[in-house]
Amino acid sequence: MYPETRSEMAVKHYRADKMLVAVDCVIFGFDGEALKLLLIKRGFEPQKSKWSLMGGFVQPKESLDNAASRILEQLTGLKGVFMEQLFAFGDPARDPMERTISVVYYALVDIGQYKKQLSEDFHAEWFPLSELPLLIFDHDQMVGTARERLQYKAALHPILFELLPGRFTIRQLLDLYESVYGKELDKRNFIRKLQSSGLIIRQKEKEKGSSKKGAFYFKLDKRKYSSSLRSFISFLPTKEIFQ
Amino acid sequence: MYPETRSEMAVKHYRADKMLVAVDCVIFGFDGEALKLLLIKRGFEPQKSKWSLMGGFVQPKESLDNAASRILEQLTGLKGVFMEQLFAFGDPARDPMERTISVVYYALVDIGQYKKQLSEDFHAEWFPLSELPLLIFDHDQMVGTARERLQYKAALHPILFELLPGRFTIRQLLDLYESVYGKELDKRNFIRKLQSSGLIIRQKEKEKGSSKKGAFYFKLDKRKYSSSLRSFISFLPTKEIFQ
DNA sequence: GCAAAAGTGTTCGCAGTACACCCATGA
DNA sequence: TCATGGGTGTACTGCGAACACTTTTGC
Numbered sequence: 001m002y003p004e005t006r007s008e009m010a011v012k013h014y015r016a017d018k019m020l021v022a023v024d025c026v027i028f029g030f031d032g033e034a035l036k037l038l039l040i041k042r043g044f045e046p047q048k049s050k051w052s053l054m055g056g057f058v059q060p061k062e063s064l065d066n067a068a069s070r071i072l073e074q075l076t077g078l079k080g081v082f083m084e085q086l087f088a089f090g091d092p093a094r095d096p097m098e099r100t101i102s103v104v105y106y107a108l109v110d111i112g113q114y115k116k117q118l119s120e121d122f123h124a125e126w127f128p129l130s131e132l133p134l135l136i137f138d139h140d141q142m143v144g145t146a147r148e149r150l151q152y153k154a155a156l157h158p159i160l161f162e163l164l165p166g167r168f169t170i171r172q173l174l175d176l177y178e179s180v181y182g183k184e185l186d187k188r189n190f191i192r193k194l195q196s197s198g199l200i201i202r203q204k205e206k207e208k209g210s211s212k213k214g215a216f217y218f219k220l221d222k223r224k225y226s227s228s229l230r231s232f233i234s235f236l237p238t239k240e241i242f243q
Numbered sequence: 244m245y246p247e248t249r250s251e252m253a254v255k256h257y258r259a260d261k262m263l264v265a266v267d268c269v270i271f272g273f274d275g276e277a278l279k280l281l282l283i284k285r286g287f288e289p290q291k292s293k294w295s296l297m298g299g300f301v302q303p304k305e306s307l308d309n310a311a312s313r314i315l316e317q318l319t320g321l322k323g324v325f326m327e328q329l330f331a332f333g334d335p336a337r338d339p340m341e342r343t344i345s346v347v348y349y350a351l352v353d354i355g356q357y358k359k360q361l362s363e364d365f366h367a368e369w370f371p372l373s374e375l376p377l378l379i380f381d382h383d384q385m386v387g388t389a390r391e392r393l394q395y396k397a398a399l400h401p402i403l404f405e406l407l408p409g410r411f412t413i414r415q416l417l418d419l420y421e422s423v424y425g426k427e428l429d430k431r432n433f434i435r436k437l438q439s440s441g442l443i444i445r446q447k448e449k450e451k452g453s454s455k456k457g458a459f460y461f462k463l464d465k466r467k468y469s470s471s472l473r474s475f476i477s478f479l480p481t482k483e484i485f486q
Numbered sequence: 487g488c489a490a491a492a493g494t495g496t497t498c499g500c501a502g503t504a505c506a507c508c509c510a511t512g513a
Numbered sequence: 514t515c516a517t518g519g520g521t522g523t524a525c526t527g528c529g530a531a532c533a534c535t536t537t538t539g540c
Binding site: 429431432435436451454455456457480481482 | 501503504505506509510511513
């Protein structure tokens with residue numbers, strides 16, 4: 001309970017309007033070609049059949065994090081996914097129907113793992129970031145903020161592994177970084193930094209689909225990964241970061 | 244308007260409980276000695292006369308940013324202060340009286356500028372971060388998150404200038420960095436990086452209070468400062484950041 | 487044997503670090 | 514003249530950047 005203004009401080013109960021509190025999810029995926037976003041076609045008013053982020057209201061006995069996990073699971077069937085609170089959007093006019101605060105989360109999912117059936121129930125589709133449709137309300141702004149955050153965070157912490165399957169090739173990782181930043185990176189320097197980080201472990205098997213020679217699979221060293229998430233590790237050229 | 248669950252998608256209006264939405268402010272200041280926090284002694288129930296962050300409810304036609312600015316101004320009399328949304332706290336049990344979502348902001352203020360009178364009205368006091376009292380609800384956690392964010396952000400962007408007056412000495416800036424990170428920094432390297440950033444302009448006047456020789460005042464180059472806030476600039480040793 | 491992708495090394499330059507002394511002044 | 518804090522310079526080194534060729538193998 002908080003005072004609204006100084007003159008109200010003596011009063012025990014303050015006038016305070018309650019509001020709807022929603023959670024919306026910006027869901028990133030990577031299919032080897034481009035970074036994509038999972039959007040749903042709204043099957044309900046207002047703005048029926050427009051594209052939007054997946055969202056829902058926070059339930060009375062549910063934390064924000066739990067609401068976000070629940071909503072993500074509804075759409076993808078996935079639990080335990082990398083997810084982080086992004087920003088709270090609260091412009092009074094953002095939802096024309098009713099005052100609603102939206103706490104936005106972003107998630108990084110292995111696009112191969114999600115349950116396609118669920119997405120079909122929601123008329124969901126993966127859109128490349130370069131070909132996004134117009135979204136309802138302020139969802140475009142949410143996506144913009146999420147993209148900035150992803151670039152920012154991934155420049156300093158190795159979170160992009162979350163977008164790949166458990167076994168991946170260096171080529172896939174490189175392509176991922178290049179599509180997140182829209183820039184070509186030097187393969188040799190990239191690999192060197194990657195290997196010196198000690199985060200990846202080479203497997204015995206090779207991926208043979210995309211080349212004759214075949215490319216070794218790698219796995220993430222999960223211990224090193226967990227402890228490295230808090231420290232700063234970058235596979236990008238420093239000047240990309242420090243401009 | 245969002246669906247709560249899939250089964251509700253066909254329904255036009257969904258059951259959704261509204262909640263109180265508050266904004267709390269973590270207000271940092273620096274007095275040349277230590278980094279401090281401005282706390283108020285609650286003059287209202289619950290938890291009357293316990294210490295807490297300054298907060299208030301978001302008004303029906305007010306954005307979150309505006310609510311935060313309003314609340315900060317109520318306590319300090321300051322406008323146009325550096326302020327940033329920190330995090331939304333929404334544990335169902337965080338406020339024992341009623342379900343309340345709190346969107347927390349942190350602010351960096353020039354401690355010499357704030358209106359002491361207003362603070363007295365709220366029974367507010369500046370506390371060194373090392374001597375904080377117990378705070379109500381989850382305000383300790385909010386402060387912890389704010390401290391982490393401040394260290395993180397200031398390691399990459401030159402935001403700590405916001406805590407100093409318009410005219411400052413290098414010594415003050417160095418002391419500030421040292422108190423934010425709780426570490427001693429090499430004066431010569433610090434100055435070199437600072438100067439090579441081109442962010443500060445030496446004034447003609449000297450500060451004569453704390454030494455016989457006197458130390459030049461500097462001012463921030465506001466143009467370079469504005470454009471640099473988005474890029475990465477650090478005056479800290481790289482290994483402090485990249486561990 | 488050739489096309490296509492995988493994978494590997496070296497050189498150079500600069501930025502970061504460590505480190506110590508002189509300067510100006512008031513008392 | 515001395516004590517106090519202000520202010521400057523250098524040498525080293527290690528990391529990041531730029532850059533090109535060899536390897537493997539399926540066709």
